[in-house]
Amino acid sequence: MTATTVETAPPQGITAQGLRKAYGEKVVLDGIDLDVAPGTIFALLGPNGAGKTTTVQILSTLITADEGRALVAGRSLEHDADAVRSAIGVTGQFAAVDDLLTAEENMLLIADLLHLDRAEGRRRAAELLARFDLADVAKKSASAFSGGMRRKLDLAMTLVGDPDVIFLDEPTTGLDPRSRRTMWELIRDLVAGGTTIFLTTQYLEEADQLADRIAVLDGGRIVAEGTADELKRLIPGGHIRVCFNDIGQLEAAVDRLALSTVVRDDETLSLQVPSDGSIAALRSVLDVLEGAGIHAETLTVHTPDLDDVFLTLTGRDHTAHAPDAYSAAALNPALNPPLKPAENAARPPAKEARR
Amino acid sequence: MSADSYAVRDSMTMLRRNLKHARRYPSMTISVIAMPLLMLLLFVYVFGGALGGGIDIPGATGGGDRGDYTNYVTPGILLMAVTSAAISTAVSVCSDMTEGIINRFRTMAISRSSVLVGHVVGNVIRTLISLSLVIVVALAVGFRPDAGAVEWLAALGILVALAFALAWISAAMGLGSQSVETASNAPMPLTFLPFLGSAVVTPDTMPDGLRWFAEYQPFTPINETLRGLLLGTEIGNDAWISLAWLLGLSAVGYFWAKASFARTVKR
Structure with missing residues (x-):
């Protein structure tokens, strides 16, 4: 070189x-x-x-x-x-x-190995330690x-x-x-x-x-x-999730919304209506429910995030609850469940998945 | 300019790092320095009286005493100071390998072998400190060499060459160890070799098989050469045999360590 x-x-x-x-x-x-x-x-x-x-x-x-x-x-x-x-x-x-050296000594060690001259090495070390808020602990051992x-x-x-x-x-x-x-x-x-x-x-x-x-x-x-x-677009879009108090309300809502793609879940008394996450889509769902006098308990808007992409592409099971669990886990690594590649996971061919 | 043109500079940087470690965490250094001193006192005061009269000490007329034995055993103790210090190289190399910093060094454009050279030269320096202490204490307890300056220099040269060879071997052992505990045990056999030679007793008092081993293992000619240089006993071919061993051991240790270092990437 x-x-x-x-x-x-x-x-x-x-x-x-x-x-x-x-x-x-x-x-x-x-x-x-x-x-x-x-x-x-x-x-x-x-x-x-x-x-x-x-x-x-x-x-x-x-x-x-x-x-x-x-x-x-x-x-x-x-x-x-x-x-x-x-x-x-x-x-x-x-x-x-290097745990046995202080922060400053660690920096100077690298400067020496980069063959910087002594003054330049000291200057860069001090500058970076200050920039990274480590100037106060520069003389402390890294092990601490x-x-x-x-x-x-x-x-x-x-x-x-x-x-x-x-x-x-x-x-x-x-x-x-x-x-x-x-x-x-x-x-x-x-x-x-x-x-x-x-x-x-x-x-x-x-x-x-x-x-x-x-x-x-x-x-x-x-x-x-x-x-x-782009990755988010690769997977099925977002949805509005509506929860009801009783099965009667749920069934009435299914009839009214009358869309084949509505996913109903009797166990949780909830419905998933496909949506692009826009206000208009949200309003239309609310209008239908209100027009029919159906009482919905809660409503959440779910936009696809990288969790969905990740779980879909890597063949992990994807349930409605998983993304919530994941974002909590992402904030706290201790909660992070081990991710293991599923056997025989269906994967889209790389060429198609790429733009 | 290639990274190798910085070999000396990088090695010096690594040596400073190694010495800084040793200064900051001196327990390892202290224990390797204390060991040969304890051996010296043990052999002079506990075994010296009996062994002085019990073995046929070259140069001593008739039944020897504690003073004769002190002269006999001191060159062997110097070898023990070298083997004892060598262990610390395996430990320091191995504990280095468990740290992420080694991978950082590997991704930098620095001389590949500088990490190991730093450890090895650091070890030679610690060995020299240990040797000086052993010599001072030995003189204090009655060691009476008749060597001149040239003989002393030659003896020191042999000890440094041995320290260098064993440090490379020990570094290779440290690289091959999965844990620091293993690394501190791996070079242990080296510390026994002086005992299985002419360090504490003459091999002719040993049973046949052991005597054969004692005569042909590397430490015996080195020990005899040292004894010759310091006390004026017959050296004969031992000087050349020692040199051959020292060269051979250094080469084996160096290439073994270098190959191990290239192989071990922490995953």
């Missing part, structure tokens, strides 16, 4: 074709293609074991793919791993900080830090080298909601500064909040890719 080509080259993101990786019999990545535009946030979304971390490990030069090619920041993984390394930063799900502080220090260390491309492997897994929001802010600031971000997450909300484009990874394949809105 030469410094001049690095500086004059236009910013480049990540492209990959046919990445494949197997450990023995177990295929972890089954040929994935990626195209991440520079200066954007790309989220790789998937359950545990989908191959997210393996993808990051390949793209960040930690392991090599069995097949496939990739360019990271315009440099070839295969032919110029060191050039890739000098352009990337990686923050993993297990904070990569909370999870959120460790993750911040980790990201600060990644930024010492001012990388073009940053890999964030589940950057908020295990963080409390407040620390998660802080991380999100930091990530948004980075991309505003022109950095390309490759994010993996199992939290749908996170991908929805941050990513310009999202790819859903399941069982080593990308089962869908697009913007959050």
Whole structure:
């Protein structure tokens, strides 16, 4: 690598074709293609074991793919791993900080390894520690830090080298909601500064909040890719859910609404009326009910979110209650149910799912 | 410019990191330094009187005493200081591998081997501290070498070369260990090897099989070379055999550790 080509080259993101990786019999990545535009946030979304971390490990030069090619920041993984390394930063799900050193020493260690001169290293370390609200604890040992502080220090260390491309492997897994929001802010600031971000997450909300484009990874394949809105359009639309006090009211409502697509649930005395989530659609349902003198107990409007996309595409059971349970779980990782790929899950072919 | 052109600079950075760790958490360093000192006192004061008269000490005329035995056993204790310190390399390498920071190093454009070089050189420095203490205490309890400056330097060179070789082997063992506990046990056999040689008694007092092992294992010629340099006993071919062993052990340790490091990526 030469410094001049690095500086004059236009910013480049990540492209990959046919990445494949197997450990023995177990295929972890089954040929994935990626195209991440520079200066954007790309989220790789998937359950545990989908191959997210393996993808990051390949793209960040930690392991090599069995097949496939990739360019990271315009440099070839295969032919110029060191050039890739000098352009990337990686923050993993297990904070990569040295516990026996202080926050400042951690920063200076990275500055030394980047071969910055001493004064420049100190300046950058102090600047980043201040930006990440860690200046007060700069002289404290990293082992005394909370999870959120460790993750911040980790990201600060990644930024010492001012990388073009940053890999964030589940950057908020295990963080409390407040620390998660802080991380999100930091990530948004980075991309505003022109950095390309490759994010993996199992939290749908996170991908929805941050990513310009999202790819859903399941069982080593990308089962869908697009913007959050595009993905939401891939699955059946939203609905209005109306609950009643007794079965008589429910039946009257079914008669009145007289739509074949109405889904009735006698057990919960509720109806699901398809809707695009607009006020007009809502009003028409209310008008019908009011016109017929039917008394409805409660009404909720459900717009499709990434949970629906995720659950549909990855073949998980999808019930009306699941999204609520999921958003609660997303806020509290301790509640997060383990997601396991279902056997024989019906998947749309990747080509069709893609835009 | 390739990452390797920074090999020395990166290794120095890693060495500073290693020494900082050792300074901040000195318990490991203290225990590896204390061990050979305790051995020295144990062998001189507990066994010295009996062993001095019981074994045929080269250079001692007739039945030796505690003083003769102190001279006999000190080179072996110096070897124990080296083996004892080597264990700490396996532990520090292994505990490093359980931390996420190693994967960070791997994704940076730095010299690949600098992480291990930092550990190995750090270990050699700790070994030198330990050796100096053993020598001071040995002199205090009656060790009377007749070596000049050149002999001392040569002896020190051999000890450093051994420390270097064992640190690489120990680093490889640390890389191969799943836990820090395993890592602290893996190099244990190394600490027994001086005992199964000429460190504390002459091999000719041992039963046949053991004597054969004692004569041909690497620590015996190294021990005899040290003894020759420090006390003026016959060295003979042992110097060359020692050099061959030291080169061989270093090469094996270095390539073993390097290959293990390339293989171990935390998943």
